[in-house]
Amino acid sequence: MDRKERIAFLVEHFKDPRHKGVLEDADVTMPGGSPECGGSVVVYLKGDGNGGIEALSWTGQGDTISMGATSIVMERVLGERMDLDQTLSLDYEEFVESLGRDVIGSRTRNATLGLSTIKSAIRKFQRSRFVDAGDRVTA
């Protein structure tokens, strides 16, 4: 893709965001970003109990890069059926490269808003499972 096509790809996701919406029975709800600066998202995650993702969605508002990139990474995680650890290992630099350095420029924080919030959601989910397991052992 050339620069124009890469922009069009982001714009298409911005206008028709994938996996957007509230997940009512989410295990974890994780906000990220700033409503006054670039954009903000809320990621909803439900684990499958075996280290996998049963459901993942998001809501949010912001600029073309932050919203488009969030939709793109959601589609990638769910489309490739990544588990929690695979998602955590996604590399920020590689993701920005895939979107196009010439498009993202210095807005790397906007571009990785969705991915970083997904990772935060996963970590929160794993911590909560760890605590739950700890509780059971103690009990």
Next chain:
Amino acid sequence: MTEQQIAEKGYAHPEALVTTEWVAEHLNDENVRIVESDEDVLLYDIGHVPNAVKIDWVEDLNDPLMRDYLDPEHFARLMSEKGISPDTMVVFYGDKNNWWATYALWVFRLFGHDNVKVMDGGRIKWEAEGREMTQQVPNFPKADYPIPTRDDSKIRAFKEDVEQHLKSQGPMVDVRSPGEYSGELLHMPDYPQEGALRGGHIPGAANVPWARAVREDGTFKSADELKKIYEGEAGLKEGDDVIAYCRIGERSSHTWFVLNYLLGYEKVRNYDGSWTEWGNSVRAPIER
């Protein structure tokens, strides 16, 4: 809206605004350069006012290393590349109620480029009126722009200025959202990216969120409406020496524009260090 309607809004400096209609009539005016400056940096690529050039507040106006604006040499080079000479009238517009347009204008003023205006209503009004948009990037011949002198003293405030202002109980306007002003937002879990260790506001500052200065269609409110907000509610008085701040000085440049050009306050400074400096400073007094 016509120029007459801007005049009827009662501003101290109505000449600081032009209408979308005026811009449409000056798209090919070689004495005018139209500049788009947005928060959403892809908007220009998606479509812009014909013959407009883009200025990105991060990549064009900030020093790449130090927390400061570009130096006079780089400003002259930027102007030359955009086909702007010292006499060119620069008309700014952008997204988010001209938030970033006024920020770029404020930076231009630091360098003494005073022939500046804002397109009232910004990008949203231009689009709503169904006016022409293009993806074609204009290629203007390089202009001759001698290296200017940057004067930060008149319209920019530094932390020491704010400390002095605090001592003399000078009026300040915090233009952030009520949640940021009260410190509540910073203390919400998972919002460390607000960029400060402490939440709250500078003691004595009034809270007037910047976007209260605009109407739903993106145009500025009339002088009477603005006076009700800034004088009636926030307690400013004609002749006041005012400092405005926000998180990094972008939203407060909008309020600086309103107070300075639309209401005629002659001594208004924008504290661009803003909360990311104050809220991180050791022993800087804070109110909640």
